[in-house]
Amino acid sequence: MKKIAIVGGGVAGLAAAHRLQEEIQNNNAPFDCVLLEAGDRFGGKIATERFDGFIVERGPDSFISQKPWGVELCHKLGLGDQLIGTQKEHSQTFVYTGGKMVPMPEGLSLMVPTQFLPFVFSPLFSWPGKIRMGLDLFIPRRAGNGDESLASFVRRRLGREALVKMAEPMLAGIYSANPETMSLHSTFPMFAQTEAKYRSLILGMLARKRQVMLAGKAPKPVKPGPDSLFVTLRDGLDSLVNAAIEKSPDVTFRKGQKLAGIFRDGDQWKLSIEGDESLTADAVIVALPANTASGLLQPCVPDVAKRLEEIPYVSTAAVTLAYAQKEFSHPLRGFGFVVPRDEGLRITACTWTSSKYAGRAPDDHVLMRCYVGGGAGEETAHLDENELERIVRQDLLKSMNVRETPAFCKVYYNRKGNVQYQVGHSALVDSIDAALQSHPGLFLAGSAYRGIGIPDCILNGTRTAESVIQYLTK
Numbered sequence: 001m002k003k004i005a006i007v008g009g010g011v012a013g014l015a016a017a018h019r020l021q022e023e024i025q026n027n028n029a030p031f032d033c034v035l036l037e038a039g040d041r042f043g044g045k046i047a048t049e050r051f052d053g054f055i056v057e058r059g060p061d062s063f064i065s066q067k068p069w070g071v072e073l074c075h076k077l078g079l080g081d082q083l084i085g086t087q088k089e090h091s092q093t094f095v096y097t098g099g100k101m102v103p104m105p106e107g108l109s110l111m112v113p114t115q116f117l118p119f120v121f122s123p124l125f126s127w128p129g130k131i132r133m134g135l136d137l138f139i140p141r142r143a144g145n146g147d148e149s150l151a152s153f154v155r156r157r158l159g160r161e162a163l164v165k166m167a168e169p170m171l172a173g174i175y176s177a178n179p180e181t182m183s184l185h186s187t188f189p190m191f192a193q194t195e196a197k198y199r200s201l202i203l204g205m206l207a208r209k210r211q212v213m214l215a216g217k218a219p220k221p222v223k224p225g226p227d228s229l230f231v232t233l234r235d236g237l238d239s240l241v242n243a244a245i246e247k248s249p250d251v252t253f254r255k256g257q258k259l260a261g262i263f264r265d266g267d268q269w270k271l272s273i274e275g276d277e278s279l280t281a282d283a284v285i286v287a288l289p290a291n292t293a294s295g296l297l298q299p300c301v302p303d304v305a306k307r308l309e310e311i312p313y314v315s316t317a318a319v320t321l322a323y324a325q326k327e328f329s330h331p332l333r334g335f336g337f338v339v340p341r342d343e344g345l346r347i348t349a350c351t352w353t354s355s356k357y358a359g360r361a362p363d364d365h366v367l368m369r370c371y372v373g374g375g376a377g378e379e380t381a382h383l384d385e386n387e388l389e390r391i392v393r394q395d396l397l398k399s400m401n402v403r404e405t406p407a408f409c410k411v412y413y414n415r416k417g418n419v420q421y422q423v424g425h426s427a428l429v430d431s432i433d434a435a436l437q438s439h440p441g442l443f444l445a446g447s448a449y450r451g452i453g454i455p456d457c458i459l460n461g462t463r464t465a466e467s468v469i470q471y472l473t474k
């Protein structure tokens with residue numbers, strides 16, 4: 001029997017465990033596999049609370065369906081019929097600017113205008129801003145193909161206004177990142193690829209739209225799951241966590257097992273667990289945040305640890321508020337709004353959760369979630385709960401004229417919990433992979449490396465498990 005230890009029960013560790021389960025089940029692989037989780041529950045950043053008819057996500061609330069690995073895993077785990085998309089009737093997103101909610105113009109494809117009229121008539125951008133965005137059609141492509149920041153790229157191609165009103169709140173917001181330091185290649189590589197191929201982003205997006213329309217004339221491949229860019233699970237995202245564990249009966253899942261150290265022991269690895277217990281393994285998947293992994297690996301694998309230390313993390317907090325429907329004056333027709341940095345609010349975005357997804361609140365209540373902190377200013381995320389509630393309610397009053405008292409307000413902190421992919425991130429990850437070659441049997445997985453979204457973490461965990469299978473059966 002080959003022993004495999006997975007450390008960390010977030011979605012990456014769980015995806016690795018499930019892939020190893022498949023190997024044991026389908027190919028009789030002689031693996032003895034254990035997953036160690038420090039906390040008192042599995043799921044890591046994925047955590048769902050249910051009470052009084054509410055489904056409240058503490059961390060992620062959905063995942064993108066265009067990257068298929070999330071939807072595919074749900075199907076494999078028997079959750080296909082629980083996938084739900086966003087509610088079609090509310091699909092508008094707003095930008096809070098100049099003291100008003102301005103709808104995002106139709107036809108914006110990841111901030112690039114692909115429809116002329118809605119863009120021209122949109123009050124979101126000034127005329128000089130619109131003309132500057134249109135200059136993308138004529139600006140030559142950048143020489144060289146090195147990484148650059150999102151801010152530098154957007155300023156160069158579309159101008160400052162596109163950066164301030166769209167790219168920073170919408171795109172950097174997804175990563176809780178500062179666009180001035182955020183890697184374009186590791187977050188939105190398609191922009192760099194589009195520039196390399198078509199020179200202009202607008203021409204590239206139009207060409208892609210044409211291809212999609214032509215493909216639309218051919219019979220459509222059957223796409224599993226709801227037809228929606230973002231999907232979630234009917235009863236909350238932790239259904240994915242529970243199903244991954246339930247459908248991996250040959251893996252031992254142990255919670256309350258905090259890894260305290262990891263050492264080489266001949267051909268094996270020795271893991272010491274807090275409380276004096278230890279175990280040995282032929283292969284170890286460290287599926288932890290890089291800032292935790294670096295400390296644990298420092299004594300035995302300092303070359304890898306040193307590089308992991310270079311991956312920064314920032315703090316964010318999510319503040320969820322519920323209101324009684326009958327007292328609530330705002331119609332919440334949309335998915336919510338984003339807030340450009342210089343609009344005088346401390347919240348960076350607000351999701352109108354009960355409008356975006358069905359079943360998140362009982363019919364007589366509405367549910368919203370506001371975000372603070374991140375790479376462009378994390379101090380707000382360190383305030384205490386009372387102060388955060390006060391700030392958020394003040395911002396909701398200014399932006400949405402919400403005067404009502406919430407039925408509840410819950411603050412969820414992610415202290416140093418948001419990984420930052422900075423310019424040069426993919427070269428750093430390549431160098432980590434190269435350093436790992438000198439430490440056979442040691443593998444890393446998780447959001448720190450090649451994608452932070454749930455589907456990326458699932459792919460990364462699955463691929464890491466495949467590398468382990470190859471290593472142990474070679």
Ligand SMILES: Cc1cc2nc3c(=O)[nH]c(=O)nc-3n(C[C@H](O)[C@H](O)[C@H](O)COP(=O)(O)OP(=O)(O)OC[C@H]3O[C@@H](n4cnc5c(N)ncnc54)[C@H](O)[C@@H]3O)c2cc1C
Nearest residue numbers: 008010011012038044045060061258259446447452453454
């Ligand atoms: C607030 C927030 C909102 C997000 N929203 C979305 C979203 O809507 N859609 C989306 O796709 N992605 C979203 N993400 C990103 C995504 O949720 C994460 O990137 C992903 O869940 C990380 O998974 P992971 O397995 O890499 O790590 P984690 O989930 O961090 O799991 C690591 C696990 O390791 C455990 N651990 C730590 N130290 C030890 C130790 N010493 N020994 C043993 N175990 C240990 C932890 O307890 C944890 O369970 C969001 C992230 C955050 C923070």
